[in-house]
Amino acid sequence: MTTYIPNLTLPSGVFNNLPVSILLPIALGTAVGYSTRPKDTKRQYLSWKQPPFRPPPWVFGPAWTLLYGLMGYASYRAVHLGTSPLNSPATIAAAKHGATLYSIQLGLNLAWMPLFFGxxxxxxxxxxxLALLGINGYLAYLWGGSVDSTAGCLLVPYVAWLGFASYLSAGTGYLNNWDLSTPKDDATKRA
Incomplete structure (x- = not known):
């Protein structure tokens, strides 16, 4: 089990404020999405060889907005409810451990799009x-089993999507020989 690491954990004020807990991941995810130039990202996505069952580009915005909102609400429930002084020390420790894991996974989540598309x-x-999948699978287990079953359940769609995203990421990499650089003919069209 990981430990609570204050320097790697979002401030408790984030977790104890429901609107902030929900809106922070949505706002950060949206900012990262727009920083990678959505029109370029869509063109890249459609130009690469893709594994079967890839969704159309328009699915990602609504899906991620919903998933970010669910993960934010899960974090609020787990940390706000789990750190109540009325809880056992083990429950409080699990909630705090989860807060650190949640903060780390949020950073990893925000890094994926620039890594892949940027x-x-x-x-x-x-x-x-794959690291996100493992961390969030464990986080759903930790929060769901030791802190708040609803918080654990709220992370299940996110974990499922990360499994699918792992397939898409690895499949796209493999089908394109792990080289997603812009083909020369695309580079000359933009010049």
Missing amino acids: FNRPVEATIDV
């Missing part, structure tokens, strides 16, 4: 999403 690094992006 830097064209599919190997690193796939490692990132």
Whole structure:
């Protein structure tokens, strides 16, 4: 089990404020999405060889907005309810451990899009999403079993999506020989 690491954990004020808990991941995810130039990202996405069952580009915005909101609400429930002085020391410790894990996974989550689309690094992006899958699977287990079952359940769609995202990330990397650099003919069209 990881430990509570204050320097790697979002401030408790984030977790104890419901609107902030929900809106922070949505706002950060939206900012990262727009920083990678959505029109360029969509063009890149459609130009690469893709594994079967890839969704159309328009699915990602609504899906991630919902998932960020669910993960934010899960974090609020787990940390706000779990750190209540009325709880056992074990429950409080699990809630705090989860807060550190949640903070780390949020950073990893925000790194995936720049890695994959900005830097064209599919190997690193796939490692990132696999780490996210493992951390969030454990986080759902930790929070769901030791702190608040609803918080654990709220993370299940996110964990499922991360499993699918791992498949898409690895599949796209593999089908494109782990090279997502812009083809020369695309580079000359933009010049």
